[in-house]
Amino acid sequence: MQPLQRRRFGKTGLMVTELSLGAMNLRRAARYDQVDRVVHYALDQGVNLIDTARAYNGQLPGGETVESEVVVGRVIAGRKDLREPVVIVTKGHGYTPEKFDADLETSLAKLGVAGRHDLRIGPNPIKLVYFFHGISEERWSEMKSSGVLDKIQAVKEAGLIHYIGFSSHYKDAVEIREAIESDRFDVAELPYNIFNQSLAPLIELAHGHDLGIINMKAFDGNEMAELFRLLSEHIEIGYREMLQFCLANPFIATVDAGAIYPEQFQADIATALAPLPDAPRLEEYRRIGLRLAADLNLSELCRDCRHCQEYFACPQGIDFPTVLLLLSRYRLARIFGKDAAAYSAAYRELKPAAAQCLQCGQCEPLCEYNLKIPALLQAAEREL
Ligand code: SF4
Ligand code: SF4
Numbered sequence: 001m002q003p004l005q006r007r008r009f010g011k012t013g014l015m016v017t018e019l020s021l022g023a024m025n026l027r028r029a030a031r032y033d034q035v036d037r038v039v040h041y042a043l044d045q046g047v048n049l050i051d052t053a054r055a056y057n058g059q060l061p062g063g064e065t066v067e068s069e070v071v072v073g074r075v076i077a078g079r080k081d082l083r084e085p086v087v088i089v090t091k092g093h094g095y096t097p098e099k100f101d102a103d104l105e106t107s108l109a110k111l112g113v114a115g116r117h118d119l120r121i122g123p124n125p126i127k128l129v130y131f132f133h134g135i136s137e138e139r140w141s142e143m144k145s146s147g148v149l150d151k152i153q154a155v156k157e158a159g160l161i162h163y164i165g166f167s168s169h170y171k172d173a174v175e176i177r178e179a180i181e182s183d184r185f186d187v188a189e190l191p192y193n194i195f196n197q198s199l200a201p202l203i204e205l206a207h208g209h210d211l212g213i214i215n216m217k218a219f220d221g222n223e224m225a226e227l228f229r230l231l232s233e234h235i236e237i238g239y240r241e242m243l244q245f246c247l248a249n250p251f252i253a254t255v256d257a258g259a260i261y262p263e264q265f266q267a268d269i270a271t272a273l274a275p276l277p278d279a280p281r282l283e284e285y286r287r288i289g290l291r292l293a294a295d296l297n298l299s300e301l302c303r304d305c306r307h308c309q310e311y312f313a314c315p316q317g318i319d320f321p322t323v324l325l326l327l328s329r330y331r332l333a334r335i336f337g338k339d340a341a342a343y344s345a346a347y348r349e350l351k352p353a354a355a356q357c358l359q360c361g362q363c364e365p366l367c368e369y370n371l372k373i374p375a376l377l378q379a380a381e382r383e384l
């Protein structure tokens with residue numbers, strides 16, 4: 001089989017495969033004995049960048065806890081056939097030196113990283129990129145004043161990590177521009193896809209500053225599977241076209257495709273190996289995406305990413321992402337003239353009910369998509 005193409009990873013000088021494995025969704029596997037498979041498969045296919053994070057943890061239906069860093073570390077440690085250092089991206093939420101230190105120490109231990117400068121997991125050399133996860137206006141402001149940017153630079157010089165990065169999920173934000181222009185970072189991970197093209201200018205700016213760009217959310221979040229099901233009779237855009245659109249962006253070094261099972265990643269690899277659509281077709285995707293994002297009001301769509309629940313539970317016990325998902329599905333089904341009754345019925349089954357929301361607003365800053373959660377819960381109560 002032909003190898004995946006490689007692209008320059010910005011100022012790191014590394015060459016990374018244009019398709020990389022996003023290891024967030026390992027926590028969505030059906031069984032614990034399945035979680036290593038997709039990581040092995042990605043390595044078998046020559047993928048040389050794996051994207052994980054301290055927060056990518058979750059509980060499987062059987063009750064076992066999956067920690068993405070542990071899985072990635074375990075798989076790499078067990079391989080004896082790797083011919084080059086795998087690039088590992090991991091991320092933490094430490095925006096002060098103290099919290100950063102604690103998070104980094106945990107991540108290194110969970111991944112099983114040993115050494116200085118010449119970092120290894122088991123017998124295999126790796127290249128480690130450490131990210132500030134999901135910077136927002138507040139977090140960036142804390143990072144600028146807390147001394148954590150000098151701290152991470154010192155940690156890099158001491159050889160505990162190789163490169164510094166940041167990710168941000170926000171659509172168009174001053175802090176992303178400032179972080180890029182600070183020239184403190186080697187790598188950035190940003191969302192970009194057919195339905196969310198708002199960061200295209202900042203991706204180009206980051207490329208101009210020689211940052212290696214990882215494209216996340218190429219499929220616009222887990223909820224898109226449901227949206228594509230509803231859209232399939234109306235447009236010819238699916239996962240393949242979503243991935244092609246991102247791969248066609250010359251400023252992106254690698255597109256991070258999240259997968260739970262090898263079968264899912266296999267389809268992404270086949271897409272990456274196939275020729276890209278021509279320019280008129282890509283332009284058509286771009287226009288369809290922009291129109292639908294406006295028509296469907298995707299800015300109010302919960303993407304089922306569950307980032308909000310990584311460190312937070314509603315004090316009322318409300319499963320607010322599920323409420324938002326049901327509202328999104330209900331609204332989209334109605335736009336497409338489909339039967340939406342099942343979503344109302346599922347909503348009425350939820351306990352505690354959304355009506356018990358105190359409108360305290362604690363959940364709102366935790367949404368990576370800036371959803372107005374309390375207001376949307378009120379809307380759910382009205383509409384569903
Ligand atoms: S606003 Fe409502 S859903 Fe959000 S944390 Fe407060 S009570 Fe829970
Ligand atoms: S509420 Fe926001 S952060 Fe939580 S699952 Fe939905 S989109 Fe993701």
